[in-house]
Amino acid sequence: MSLAHRIIPCLDTDGARVVKGVNFVGLRDAGDPAELAARYNAEGADELVVLDIAAARDRRPTFLETIRRVAAELAIPLTAGGGVRSLDEARSVIRAGADKVTVNTAAVERPELLTELSAEFGAQAVVIAIDAKFKNDHWDVMVRGGRESANQNAIAWAQRAAESGAGEILVTSVDRDGTQIGFDIPLTRAIAAAVNVPVIASGGARLPQHFAEVFREGQADAALAASIFHDNIQSIRELKQFLATQNIEVRFPC
Amino acid sequence: MNVTLLDYGAGNVPSVQRALHRQGIHSERATTPAQISAAKILILPGVGHYAALIRALDDQSLRQPLLEKINEGTPFLGICLGLQALFATSEEAPQLTGLQIFPGQVEKLPQTAKLPHMGWNTLQLSSESPLLDGISHQDYFYFAHSYAVTLPTDRSESPTIATSHHGKKFIAVLEHKNICAVQFHPEKSGTPGARLLANFLRPHS
Numbered sequence: 159m160s161l162a163h164r165i166i167p168c169l170d171t172d173g174a175r176v177v178k179g180v181n182f183v184g185l186r187d188a189g190d191p192a193e194l195a196a197r198y199n200a201e202g203a204d205e206l207v208v209l210d211i212a213a214a215r216d217r218r219p220t221f222l223e224t225i226r227r228v229a230a231e232l233a234i235p236l237t238a239g240g241g242v243r244s245l246d247e248a249r250s251v252i253r254a255g256a257d258k259v260t261v262n263t264a265a266v267e268r269p270e271l272l273t274e275l276s277a278e279f280g281a282q283a284v285v286i287a288i289d290a291k292f293k294n295d296h297w298d299v300m301v302r303g304g305r306e307s308a309n310q311n312a313i314a315w316a317q318r319a320a321e322s323g324a325g326e327i328l329v330t331s332v333d334r335d336g337t338q339i340g341f342d343i344p345l346t347r348a349i350a351a352a353v354n355v356p357v358i359a360s361g362g363a364r365l366p367q368h369f370a371e372v373f374r375e376g377q378a379d380a381a382l383a384a385s386i387f388h389d390n391i392q393s394i395r396e397l398k399q400f401l402a403t404q405n406i407e408v409r410f411p412c
Numbered sequence: 413m414n415v416t417l418l419d420y421g422a423g424n425v426p427s428v429q430r431a432l433h434r435q436g437i438h439s440e441r442a443t444t445p446a447q448i449s450a451a452k453i454l455i456l457p458g459v460g461h462y463a464a465l466i467r468a469l470d471d472q473s474l475r476q477p478l479l480e481k482i483n484e485g486t487p488f489l490g491i492c493l494g495l496q497a498l499f500a501t502s503e504e505a506p507q508l509t510g511l512q513i514f515p516g517q518v519e520k521l522p523q524t525a526k527l528p529h530m531g532w533n534t535l536q537l538s539s540e541s542p543l544l545d546g547i548s549h550q551d552y553f554y555f556a557h558s559y560a561v562t563l564p565t566d567r568s569e570s571p572t573i574a575t576s577h578h579g580k581k582f583i584a585v586l587e588h589k590n591i592c593a594v595q596f597h598p599e600k601s602g603t604p605g606a607r608l609l610a611n612f613l614r615p616h617s
Contacts, residue, residue, distance in 0.1 A: 161578070162532040162552055199602075204532055230430060233602045235554060252423045255430075257459075257556070257600065279423060280460035282528040282556040325528045354523060356530050379531065409532045409552040411603075 162409040163373045163401065164204035164380035165394055166358060167387045169194055171240075173210050173217040174224060178385050188388045192227040198387065201394040204409055205235045207260070207328075207382060211303070213241025222254040229255025237285055245274050252279060260285040260328060263301040266308045266315070269322045276323025281355075286324035288312055290345055291332040297345055304332045312345070313352050320353045327357050328382065334362030338386070341368055346376035358382050364391065366400035373406050413617050415439040416451035418478065420458075420468035424599060428457045428491065431599035435610060448477040453616055454486050457599070458493025462518065462559065463505035465493045479511060482591060489612050490593035492557060495586065498593055504559050513591065514571065518559050525579030527558045533596075535574040535584050543587055543611050544573060551604035553584070553596035560595055 169176045169191050176194055177185040188194075195206055208228050210221040225238050238251050239260030248259045259279070265271050265286055275284045289304045290297040290312035297312035308315075316327050329349050331342035339362055346359040359378040363369060364386055372378045386392040398408040415432060419425045419441035432439045439455070442448050456478075458465045469475040482488050490498055499510050502518035510518075521529055532552035537544060553576075560582035563572065571588035575581050576595070584595050592612055598605035 160533065161529070164531055229427070233431065233434070233600065233606065235556070235597075235600050253426075255426055257423065257427070277461070278464075280528075281558065282530055283423065283460065326530060354526055355528070356526050379526065410550075 160407065161379070162204065162407050163378075164358075165202075165369070165397060165408070166205045166207055166380050166382040167194075167198045167203050167394070168207040168209065168360070168382050168384040169228070170209050170211045170384060171221065171224060172212045173214070173221040176388065177211070178388065188385070191224050192231050194388065195228040196231040198394065199232050199234055202398055202409070202411075203234060203394055205237065205380070206232060207237045209238070209260070210240035218247075222250055225251060225254035225256055239285070239287065245271070245278065248275050248279070252283065258283045258285050258326070260287045262287040262289065265319065265324075266299060266301050266310065269318060272319055272322040272324050276325070281323055281325030284324050285326045285328050285358075286316070286319040287328045287330065288316060288319070288349075289330045289332050292345075297348070300332050304330075304335070313348055316349045317352050320355045324355065326355055327353060328360060329357060331361035335360075337362050338364035340364070341372040341376060341378075341381065343371055343376045346372055346378050350377035350379075356380065366392070366397050369397060370401060370404045370406060373401070374404075413437055413453065413613065415453045415455060415613070416442045416447065418448060418454060418456045418474065419443050420465055420472065420474065422458050422460060422465070422493070424457045424459045424491070424597065427597075428455060428599040431606065431609060435606060437613065443472070445473050445477040448474055448481060451481055451486060453613065454478075454481055455489045455491065456494035456497065457491045458497065459556070459597075460493065461504065462493060462496060462502045463508055465497055466505065466508045466510065469497075475511070479513075482511075482513065485590045487612070487616050488591050490591075491599070492595060492597060495583070495593035495595050496559060496561065498591065499561055502559060514588075516561060518561055520559050521582070522579040528556055529558065529560075529578040530556050533576050533578065535576055537574050539573045541573045541587050542615070543592055543608065544585065545611050546607050547604055547611075553594075553598070553601040553604060555596045557595060
């Protein structure tokens with residue numbers, strides 16, 4: 159036996175409530191984060207991610223309280239982030255109960271942030287989130303919620319981020335996000351081949367087969383999805399049962 | 413039951429506290445030598461850099477009371493770095509000295525595997541113990557580390573009761589007299605993790 163492939167539900171929140179929407183437009187309420195966390199913990203999620211997609215400064219205390227409420231429900235690891243810009247902000251996220259903190263735009267602007275976080279919390283607590291979009295002949299790093307190009311090659315950035323102290327890479331395909339046509343396999347595989355840290359694939363999942371593909375062909379260590387779990391399109395338990403029939407190692411019982 | 417968590421500032425102290433709370437067990441955090449000396453059952457949760465733990469033990473004068481408690485037979489559970497700290501030294505901070513309860517060095521796992529070793533892995537059980545009651549080789553535990561204690565060549569000297577494998581075989585669970593330690597995070601390991609914590613505490617309830 160070896161490491162199980164992880165299934166990770168993601169809770170996008172406005173700080174307090176789980177929300178759904180595309181590019182922050184037409185956000186709809188999708189439930190209470192602590193209630194969903196308890197449900198996914200019981201259904202066999204291997205880890206949970208909770209993000210503050212609004213990341214407004216004045217609402218940060220609300221989000222920290224959400225992390226506390228979510229952490230209280232979990233007997234599995236919790237990753238939290240969204241708009242984290244400094245060591246101080248990361249510290250408050252970890253102190254609120256997150257095992258790992260995810261950073262995105264701030265690390266693109268100042269990669270040393272990853273080194274600082276890694277020195278204080280250890281690389282296993284630092285997740286670099288990379289939003290990647292295909293442009294001409296390569297994947298471009300997108301920042302500020304996937305809206306702006308950072309004019310950087312996503313593969314090169316993944317390597318630099320891992321060297322700077324990130325212990326895990328959460329790669330989201332901006333092209334696939336919300337499409338439900340499957341993960342971006344070439345992107346995931348390219349990132350996984352370029353670094354020696356675990357890779358979480360995100361963006362585009364709907365069918366169990368999509369997860370099998372991203373583990374087998376995309377070489378992902380974990381796969382993340384949001385609304386297909388919130389909307390009961392896919393149950394975590396049935397997804398894992400399917401993956402087991404495909405001889406992909408997953409964690410049971412769940 | 414009164415459980416004391418040595419709180420040197422590690423991020424997983426609240427998680428361990430919550431995991432115990434779910435089993436109806438109250439725990440208190442200890443940050444001073446006097447609080448450690450008063451402990452009836454002692455847990456050392458650790459995560460992050462080895463140096464942060466060892467420096468905190470020395471800067472806050474916690475090393476001596478901790479060693480005294482362990483040596484006088486107080487039930488002890490080390491978690492993650494709390495296991496690594498029991499050995500003599502670590503490759504992660506070679507200039508520092510561990511608690512030296514067991515000989516040997518904590519080593520970096522081989523780069524042939526992805527590091528950190530992060531996620532859910534299984535155990536190979538090497539001896540029977542009430543600590544592993546109800547736990548099998550099919551149960552998954554959550555690991556998050558890059559360093560580990562690889563096995564000593566002389567197995568008779570080894571307190572190992574379960575190993576795991578990531579690039580190399582390493583100690584996942586050890587037990588020696590009153591000392592228990594795990595490389596994984598029972599507080600984050602679902603039902604099997606809760607069972608291990610309960611197994612550790614049962615003889616003292």
